[in-house]
Amino acid sequence: MKKASLREAYGRTLVELGRENKDIVVLDADLSGSTKTQMFAKEFPERFFNIGIAEQDMIGTAAGLAVAGKIPFASTFAIFATGRAWEQIRQSVAYAKLNVKIVASHGGITVGDDGGSHQAVEDVGLMRILPNMTVIVPADAIEMAQVIRTVAAYNGPVYVRSARIDFPVIYEGTDYKFQIGKGNILREGNDITIMAMGLMVHFALEAASLLSLQGIESRVVNMSTIKPIDRQLILNSARKTGMILTVEEHLVTGGLGSAVCEVVAEEYPVPVKRIGIKDRFGISGKPDKLLSYFHLTPQDIVAEAKQLLNSKPRLLRAVG
Amino acid sequence: MDFIRNIDCLRQIAREVRKDILTMLNKAGSGHTGGSLSAVELLTALFFAKLRHDPQKPCWKDRDRFILSKGHAAPVLYAILARCGYFEREELLHLRELGSRLQGHPDSKFTPGVEVPTGSLGQGLSMANGIALAARLDGLSTRVYVLLGDGEVQEGQVWEAAMTAGHYKLDNVCAILDNNGLQIDGWVKDVKNVEPLAPKWEAFGWAVLEIDGHNFGEILSALDKAEEIKGKPTIIIAHTVKGKGVSFFENKAKYHGVAPTNEELERALKELENA
């Protein structure tokens, strides 16, 4: 299985954008080697600003650059971007409705050895609750490159989450075109819908293959835009399969699962089961070990899917 | 706008601005009196004698920018923007009302002449730096002015931004510190001392000028001088009096965040008239 780095896709795309548009500027907070903004810094040193270990100041500076008509991309690890600088993002970016792109690496537990202090499990929630903010979690390096191009052309605040580890490539050789606010159906099925974000999209596809061997056909959706969420597709899936399983490398509160529940609860109640991290922080370990530990493997998705399918009649009685 | 350099004229404007501030705060029934009054001369000098801006074209690209980092002093900014012609003075009487363009704290989404939203202290200097960096990239002659409170500089982000401006040698940034000695809970020196200020800013790579922030002669010459200083940002530490111009508001922490009552307004307007 081919894997590719989302961070490198980001760095490469920034360089391309930098060549095309002199208003693209990039900021980092002493992590340009990790976030790959260094690639841009090498080619455009005059348009790269290392603000040092000062995330709040980095966000404020990016806001100022946007006020003056630049298109700033600000990068650091997800937890520092959305945690340390949350209120700066709220006031100086979202409230001001400024054209700032916050692209953070190291989302989720697959950060690995560094441990819970460095694993953002709440970043999507922190960004999703902010008015004016768009939140995107790409599923592979190809989508990442498309997302970066798309958000550069979109006028408004955006948060993009990537990861430390390489992701399996999903979209190679397809004519997929990322659109803000549109989920992407990767596999069709009538029995259950599995909606996922980020790395979990690939796992959902693997789970769907395993389920298919057992005669269960799943619709698999890459819900890369968490906000604005694709209500249409959620409701269509709820009607079609009567139940939804969400999968995210994030707390089950605040992220994709919550967003899906909000839509179905208000408009077309069907059973939803949220797979993700349950009210706890991350810990040190190798990414694959951690994924097993947190029950975020294709096998876990299969088990949860079957449980949800088994409970369908009972749940439907409850709803009906 | 054409510059007014005549000090008597500027004094006249300052007196009218003070009246507007007190009147609008009284009408609104809430808001920040002390920190608005301490900055009247600073903002009057800036907007009428220094800032290259055009109320008819608020988005003119090459304009100088002003950021009220101590956003709670919105009334002084609004009073001055109105007097410059960004909107009618009548609108001041709708401060803080539902549907008004004049929000409790400055909001660039609504108010012409307001560059960025502020109100959460400590964030203005970072944004000023961003605008200054962009101006440098674009080869614009824009200068960026930012007004800080002396309590505000207790915020860590201010010093992150101070370091950034020093590092990038942003000589198109001019900070002004409204050094009125008071914050909400009392004297700054008692709550958490921020002195010595000048050596701190110097150590961060800034040029420091110290003035009487109510003396137009000193303000104008400091603003002129700041423009001549190359290779580093400048901060003007302006010694001011919180509540300045109304004897019974002066130097009282209590009047940081309360509006004048009807009776106080009447007395204050009389006092200003006779000053």
Ligand SMILES: Cc1ncc(C[n+]2csc(CCOP(=O)(O)OP(=O)(O)O)c2C)c(N)n1
């Ligand atoms: C981040 C933040 N914390 C607290 C406040 C509440 N607050 C509003 S004004 C103020 C005191 C400001 O003192 P100073 O900067 O000296 O302003 P001035 O004396 O000029 O009014 C405080 C604590 C705020 N607006 N923002």
Ligand SMILES: [Mg+2]
């Ligand atoms: Mg003060």
